Amino acid sequence: MLATSLAGDYPLLNLFWTIAEIFLWVLWIFLLVRVLDDVFRDDSLGGGAKAAWAIGVVLIPFLGVLIYLIARGKGMGERSLKAAQQREQDFQEYVRDAAGSGSGDQGGHADQLAKLAELRRNGDISEEEYQRAKAKVLA
Incomplete structure (x- = not known):
């Protein structure tokens, strides 16, 4: 019966390299998914261009992703920022609509108070009038 432990057969440096390799693979998979996500969400690309980028990234992943990052990397951040701003704007509109469509007169009160606050902020009415x-x- 062999009484050696696994830890004795696997030195610390090898453990470090294994952890580093796993980290790099996870990072690579994340980057691959991010590139594919950007390809399919980009409205400026046509269907053929999307298919070509997807095939290139899947068939030759390392070279395909590097070429994509070089060719379209700057636009990735801009498109991501634009999408985030659009989501924020949609959320704000949803909140305004939801607040304005409450049951009973609550929605009307919220709208009136918002309009009054706007008038006060613009200086159209004084604090006392507000x-x-x-x-x-509220009465």
């Missing part, structure tokens, strides 16, 4: 109008809305 407080009086706010009291009327």
